[in-house]
Amino acid sequence: MSPNRATLAGCVALALWAFLAPLARLAQPLPPLLITALGFAAGGLLGLAVVVARGRLGALRQDALAWAHGVGGLAGFHALYFAALALAPPVEANLLNYTWPLLIVLLSAPLRGLTLGPQRLAGVMLGAAGAALLLGGGARFPAEAMAGFACALAAALTWALYSVLSARFTRVPTEAVAGFCLVSALLAGLGHWALEPAATLTARHWLAVALLGAGPMGAAFFFWDIGMKRGDPRLLGTLGYATPVVSTLLLVAMGEGRLSWQVLAATALVAGGGLLAALAGGGASAEPSK
Template sequence: MTRTRATAIGFVAVLLWALLALFTVGTAPTPPLLLNAICFTIGGAIGLVWTARTGGFAILRSISWKVYAFGTLGLFGYHALYFSALRLAPAAEAGLIAYLWPLLIVLFSGLLPGEKLKKGHLIGALCGFCGAALIIQGGGTGFNAAALPGYILAFLCALTWSGYSVLSRKIGDAPTETVAVFCVATAILSALTHLMFEDTVWPVGAIGWGSALALGLGPVGLAFYVWDIGVKRGDIQLLGTTSYAAPLLSTLVLVLVGIADPSWMLGAATLLITGGAVIAARASLKA
């Protein structure tokens, strides 16, 4: 596989993640942990079929349990927080706060040994956090106290995925086949915690089940596998830059389908969060 082709495959994940909020809204009122279990069962099944076809099960036996535990907790934590955030706050606004993770990855990477934060990192962070603050204070509509728990969970979601991504550098490279194990283990953990803490409410009708299936096949399934291929075999800097388009694309999708209303506040927050990530990324590339 050429580097260019691997990069193109990795970019498919960015396009799929832009649909994450849309399909999550479509699955309401299914609770977050049950939705986690449904989606990762589908995503894990995709991975197991692919692993069987490539004969990769032998590789999985040589992987440390620490890698499996780390990957499972990362996927479980991020999506449980994300699905919860979008149940408790407006989808577009909560999704934008959750998409602070590309910016936070750049910031946290600057704290690693041998790295340091540049002025561009701090300017980018200021832009991104101003965008988040604009969302929380409500722009011209005023502060919405009822949505605050969802916004907090969305920020914790961003912290979880950025921390997971940066700490994964210390784990070392693992074959793409391990993603299938992460998904299956996440589905099992989600099902168990669902039975302990939630009431069972299945997706409703064709839209609900169609959205859940689309999540499992795309943003919470195929996306992880193609992204893994892209970052390991393609141009990781180019992929990292294109990932900053995800919050912009996600917001545009929600506006186009009528889930979110276009407003100056939403547009400004989108530009601040996306632009802040790009500014921080440029500072890293120059460094």
């Protein structure tokens, strides 16, 4: 697959992830680990069906390091992300989580040897200013929201590291993601059983889980794996700034928040920084240094 097509696959993942926060809120008030377990189970089973249909079941046989990278990235990010949405105002927590495109751009230089340049760095600084404004712009949050914001930032770092380090696992076929999802579901399920209260699922919860598994916690992982391994992580990282704009608007439309001046300004800074960095060029043909 060409780098341009691989980057396009990553863009499909970004579009699907715009629906992650709205669907996670639709699944409330289920505990975070339970949402993680059910979403991964749905996505993993759908992925496994495709893998079996293609006769690629052997792709699930990978070494321990590959499993640690895949399961740690997928399960770690989503457990932290859903905790953030549960503990903090969802619009603000969602925007803070979307500092991961900024981190992908920054980490692409030391971890993959890709150049940044002044225009990309300027875009990254605008995105950082948006995140800082969100926390320091005079908004008043309950005490427990700080724990949620910490989870959102930890989720962003987890996903950025998982994404950038994917290039070091090019030998691992994309089909293996189905196995990573299923093991992540098992670990999250055990965590729910040990740490969280039991919950009763309604028809609305099951619908949210099914949609999560089909899109942002299913197909999106496969597209993202292709994009990170064979496309340009800098371009995908910067284009990722468009996702929180759509996601935030969807949350507001659901009545999960309001468009305060802090949210509007932070969204403009985050999206504007991403656009500025994306216009720096150097697209999908760039290859990481060996």
